[in-house]
Amino acid sequence: MNATLRRAAVALTATAMAVSLAACGSAKEANGKQGSGEKKKDGPLTIGLLLPEDQTARYENFDKPLIEAKIKELCSDCEVTYVNAKQDASVQQQQMDSMITKKVDVIILDAVDAKSVSGSVRKADSAGIPVVAYDRLAEGPISAYTSFDNEEVGKVQGQALLDAIGDKADDGQIVMMNGSPTDPNAAMFKKGAKSVLNGKVKVGKSYDTTKWEPSEAHKNMNGAISAIGKKNIVGVYSANDGMAGGIITALKGAGFDKLPPVTGQDAELAGVQRIVAGEQHMSVYKPYKPEADAAAEMAIALARGEELKAETTVDSPTTKGVPATLIAPISLTVDNIEKTVLKDGLYELKQICTPKYEAACAKAGLTG
Template sequence: MGALVATGVLAFGALAACGSSDDNNSAGSSGGNSSSAAGGGSGKADVGVILPDATTSPRWESQDRPNLQKAFDAAGLKSDIQNAQGDTAKFGQLCDSMIGEGVTVLMITNLDSDSGAACLKKAADAGVATIDYDRLTLGGGASYYVSFDNVEVGKLMGQGLVDALGKEGKKSGNVVTIDGATTDNNAALFKQGYDGVLKANPQYKVLGQQSGNWDATKAGQVFDQLYTQNKGNIDGVVVANDTMSGGVIARLKADGVAGKVPTTGQDASTEGLQNILRGYQAGTVYKNTSLEADAASKLAIDLIKGDKSAAAALATGTVQDTKLNKAVPSVLATPVWITQDTVKQVVADGQADASQICTGNVAKLCTKFGVK
């Protein structure tokens, strides 16, 4: 499995139920303070969280922020949840501020491993326990890592495209991949997963692989280049998330072939789920972020209490930091592949809002597929 050394069985709450509506609160839209009032009279936060941005995927503000806030509040922890808005300088400022205010635990989703590692080193020097959230910071030396099995995420995308092509009767064909940002370790793990599936299905020839940098416009541009280079002879596209898939689908629409060239995605965003219902996108990898948030809050409680044995019992898996050549204790949840027939699962889990999905010409499709 490459970077994945082991994936332990998760013991945190609600996992058995595991298979992205913006929160739009003032903290979410501005990246401002979102401290809970629970946990005592002191103004100091127990746990600080730095989310990466609000553009590469809607999930950071629509799913992760409210799920983390809910989990911390339920645990009686005071939290300070901020968003770096894609700015490494702001990321560093937030890191310094949270360490300075005296958080006991610092949780980050890095923008890149270099700036993330610099933050984690400062935290370690200050005696602050750290959790890498969703993305492993290579060379960072985080105390723990909470995420999903990201190689499995890639496998689901690869197999999802193979299945979609087979359903269309295309027993062979040409595909391209639009990968995530080269600065994101998760993108490499996703690619490892879907490359493995494509290698095992050589009837589908890979004509090109390019990074879309988690950006819809960039993804559309690089796909357009690949599409032109291959004279439109592309049967399917592995796209590493819903945001980029939207950019690819826009190009396919312009060429009048949307729905005839299946794409993949990840994050179960509102746009992604709509594109699935419309038949433009074969599916999306759904990562129920309430599971990540629940695990992160439980780890934070254990670390605040200094209960290393409880933390170790929760983090039963490991992921290899290839830069430090170190196995990082990890809690890894299981992702789920979502198609037209299972979009309703994301809504039922409370991770998407039917009123936002089922608009315009999608409303009848929601009725057809039981999304309500």
């Protein structure tokens, strides 16, 4: 674990929304289902970790090492078997089937396509392998779930956009660049954002972006500019930072004298730098450590057959009462970079304030 992640681990411990593990009924029982009755071994465990893609920086740089570190802390002789589906749902189904064939003790799954993976989740359940849905609420008989409060993420984004637009809300229109239709989180972000934006500003164009592709967001933004007219666009709701990058490139290419406010999510390094430079209005900072810790804790408890109690429950389209830990998101702007991603060790100042951004950092008060 590198120094940045160690600092993140220390600083974020106080903010973690801890999972309570106690003798009050297994995850299956909390779901209204009977457990398999199989008591797992007390010794080494094999834990399958399946992440959805590697285009978004967070999965390889933060989620994977943080989950692995927490598992090692809790169980020094446990083994993590890791695979990344690279945005291919069929590949992820094959990866799930391989984990089941290898008889791993538990699976942590961040689904590419929450619906299509449900068959593999059922296979795991039939084989007595509990599945912890990570970040995205997979369908099928999952045993536990940890993520952020995704409707709240959308509300945070929507309110930040509305505040930035101000009086112009009455005179123009916004473009909504939503996430992938196969990602259940995208629907929750959209729902949360619209609950704030509806009736306050007109939505001129709205897009669902396949696989969260920045290139598709760029193309759609060009289409929106042509359809609505440059002078009529007062803001852009972007569901994440990757798409915000594509959107901002399109806005620059269209020759905007001043860029309209653009939202984002994930506090990616490029997104933080755009915020410092005044090109992107905000992002949503989601402290990854409490989410990763919760997944590791739940996975080990379930693999050992221990009884699990989480702080809340959620319903998927197929499974009711799933034990869940939900973590609050934070609105990230130029005003709180120092108190969030720098303080928590997500990035070092020199990573953000490269020579290209030195002047903007100085203007924002971000100096060593």
